[in-house]
Amino acid sequence: MKPTSYDKALELNLDPKVYGTLAEIGAGQETANWFFRASGTAGLVAKTISAYDMTMSDEIYGKTGRYVSAERLSAMLQHEYGILLDRLAPKRGTDTTFFSFCNTVRARGYRDSGECHGWLGIRFQIKPGDPPSDIVIHIRLLDQRAIDQMEALGIVGLNLIYATFRHRGHLSEFADSLTDNLNTGRVEIDLLKFSGHGYSFFDNRLCALQLVQSGLTDATMFLPNGEVVQPTEALYHRPVLLLRGSFNPVMNIHLEMLKGARQQFSRSLTSQEQGREIELCEISMHNLLRGAGVDPVDFIDRADALQSLGKTVLVSRCAEFHRLAAFLNRCTDSPVGIILSIGLLNELFKAKWSENLAGGLLESFGRLFKKGVTLEVFPWKNRKTGELVTAENFHAPENCKHLYQHFVENGRIRAIPCESDALLAFTSRDVSRMIQQDNPQWRELVPEKAWNIAKRQAKISA
Numbered sequence: 001m002k003p004t005s006y007d008k009a010l011e012l013n014l015d016p017k018v019y020g021t022l023a024e025i026g027a028g029q030e031t032a033n034w035f036f037r038a039s040g041t042a043g044l045v046a047k048t049i050s051a052y053d054m055t056m057s058d059e060i061y062g063k064t065g066r067y068v069s070a071e072r073l074s075a076m077l078q079h080e081y082g083i084l085l086d087r088l089a090p091k092r093g094t095d096t097t098f099f100s101f102c103n104t105v106r107a108r109g110y111r112d113s114g115e116c117h118g119w120l121g122i123r124f125q126i127k128p129g130d131p132p133s134d135i136v137i138h139i140r141l142l143d144q145r146a147i148d149q150m151e152a153l154g155i156v157g158l159n160l161i162y163a164t165f166r167h168r169g170h171l172s173e174f175a176d177s178l179t180d181n182l183n184t185g186r187v188e189i190d191l192l193k194f195s196g197h198g199y200s201f202f203d204n205r206l207c208a209l210q211l212v213q214s215g216l217t218d219a220t221m222f223l224p225n226g227e228v229v230q231p232t233e234a235l236y237h238r239p240v241l242l243l244r245g246s247f248n249p250v251m252n253i254h255l256e257m258l259k260g261a262r263q264q265f266s267r268s269l270t271s272q273e274q275g276r277e278i279e280l281c282e283i284s285m286h287n288l289l290r291g292a293g294v295d296p297v298d299f300i301d302r303a304d305a306l307q308s309l310g311k312t313v314l315v316s317r318c319a320e321f322h323r324l325a326a327f328l329n330r331c332t333d334s335p336v337g338i339i340l341s342i343g344l345l346n347e348l349f350k351a352k353w354s355e356n357l358a359g360g361l362l363e364s365f366g367r368l369f370k371k372g373v374t375l376e377v378f379p380w381k382n383r384k385t386g387e388l389v390t391a392e393n394f395h396a397p398e399n400c401k402h403l404y405q406h407f408v409e410n411g412r413i414r415a416i417p418c419e420s421d422a423l424l425a426f427t428s429r430d431v432s433r434m435i436q437q438d439n440p441q442w443r444e445l446v447p448e449k450a451w452n453i454a455k456r457q458a459k460i461s462a
Contacts, residue, residue: 005155005181006038008162013040017128018165019088019096021047023080025057026068026105026118027146030154031161046084068106070230073119073136076102081123081132099124101161105153108146115232116141116149120157122164123196131197135164137178138191138230152186168194175210190217191230204228205313209299212285212317218327219316221280224307231314235331239273241265241376242280242314242328243339246287248298249431249454250305251445253378253423254281257339260416261376265337268374268411273334281306282314282324301457305450320353322367329371336373339416342380342389349397349404361400365407375413381424388424391415432458 003011012018013035022032022045032048035041051057054067061075081100088098105118121136139156141149159178167174178189192207208220208228222228243258258279266274283302285294303313318324321338328336347353354364377391392415396404407413418424426445434442435458446454 002177002180005034005158008158008180009034009038010040012162012165013038013044015165016043017095017097018044018099019046019092020044020099020101020124021049021080021084023049023051023076023100023102024105024157025051025072025076025103027107027141027150027153030150031101031103031157034154034158046088049080068104068118070119070136070138070233072104073102073121076104077121077123077134093129095128097125097128097130097165099161099164101157103153103157105141107141107149107153108144117232118153120160122160124164126198133194133196133198135160135168136191136193136195137189140188140190141186142188143186148186152182155180155182156187156189171206171210172214175207175214175216179216184215188217190220190232191228193228203300205300205303206296208315209294209296212315213294215317218318218323219282219314221312221314222303223312224310226307231327232331234312235278235328237276237334238332239265239269239277239334239336240280240328240332241277241337241339242282242324244282244284244324244344246428247281247283247302247306248287248428249446249457250302250309250450251423251426251428251431252447253445255309255447256418256420256423257341257378257416260378260418261337261339264376264414264416265335265374269335276334278312280314281311282316284319285315285317286319298457301453305453305457308449308453309447320364321348322364325368325370325373329373336371337376338373339376339378341378342391342394345375345377345391345394345413349400362403365403369407369412374411375407376416377413378416379418379424381421383425388421 024031029048029050035045051060061079064072064075077100080102084098084100099122101122103118103120107116117140119138121134123132123134126133137160141152143149143152156178159180163174163177167177175192179187189211192211193204194202205222205226205228208222211217211220219231221231221234241261243254245254266277306313316324318327325336354361357363379388379390381388391408391413431442431445431454435455443451
């Protein structure tokens with residue numbers, strides 16, 4: 001059985017090798033409170049502090065543009081851990097693994113309906129005398145009452161400290177344990193990052209994948225340089241253009257889709273929005289499933305291929321388009337365009353994607369287009385007849401043809417032109433088969449920077 005929160009706090013309090021400080025800003029000192037509830041607190045806690053007043057906080061940690069941010073958390077960890085080592089390392093540094101836990105949080109306030117979230121982190125030693133290591137998470141607090149948010153925050157904070165010293169060698173156990181003793185739907189964790197001593201070769205993209213795989217968040221993202229980022233901060237006030245695909249392998253047609261959609265999407269933006277667009281390539285969990293589970297090597301290959309082309313990657317578990325749109329609309333208040341093929345457009349009209357909605361297909365489309373999302377549709381060429389199917393001549397199901405025409409006439413569904421029909425003649429399966437058969441034609445269909453990865457992907461698929 002999983003240990004209770006009380007059990008975790010007591011176990012850490014009684015561990016003679018672990019000792020540290022806790023600094024918490026926002027939503028009370030709920031993490032520290034767990035250790036005070038259990039016996040033996042003096043065995044773990046050297047100091048707790050909470051600097052609520054901004055002036056007091058600035059005097060301790062320095063000024064910052066945003067108080068609930070990764071920047072503020074980093075300053076807190078640096079300050080608290082430095083003091084801990086300066087004052088206690090000479091006395092007990094040979095047999096103690098020191099840590100400093102910090103958080104900065106915006107919980108529900110009086111007459112407050114804004115986003116409630118926080119940054120939590122721990123700086124710690126893997127063994128006595130080691131240089132410091134860091135683990136950082138970002139959390140969204142989903143409870144409506146402040147008192148419930150405080151409780152959830154305290155439990156997650158405790159779980160983070162416990163996982164640091166008990167589960168850090170196993171990523172899936174670490175991630176899953178962060179929400180121990182919490183009911184589903186109370187928090188969302190959309191960033192997990194390891195750094196510092198012992199993690200110089202660790203790939204935090206696997207953390208992003210694990211959070212989605214464990215159901216702790218709907219989506220995570222990382223930049224072309226591999227840096228894992230918190231989606232809301234990265235997309236804040238920015239127009240988003242997203243391409244859905246399997247990217248197995250990345251093909252020139254994907255770049256053509258982005259190019260055509262970018263030109264069309266940019267023309268619809270205001271002068272203030274133009275130049276701030278961000279392109280995302282989304283890999284869904286559905287496309288990553290291989291047999292009984294997700295192959296991390298396959299995932300890294302797809303991510304590497306996209307990043308080699310300068311693309312930002314989003315990993316999501318939003319199979320339904322309306323769920324993906326809701327996620328993006330939560331991250332930005334600017335326009336959102338979703339790029340898709342004719343095949344995926346046809347999928348939108350199938351009942352399976354709206355069977356869990358009381359309003360069925362109409363509710364599904366209503367949610368999708370609620371905040372001005374547009375679908376940028378790339379054409380498809382029928383191999384047998386040679387017919388070019390575009391968003392303009394696409395035949396929706398008979399009972400939806402007037403609904404579809406409404407979306408087209410009102411600019412919700414827009415056609416992307418294709419400059420080269422030759423790109424439409426082959427699929428990713430064709431490319432994999434060509435590679436496996438040593439047919440050099442595949443090189444004309446895949447960007448050169450992705451050739452090596454495409455060959456490796458084809459061998460995995462064989």
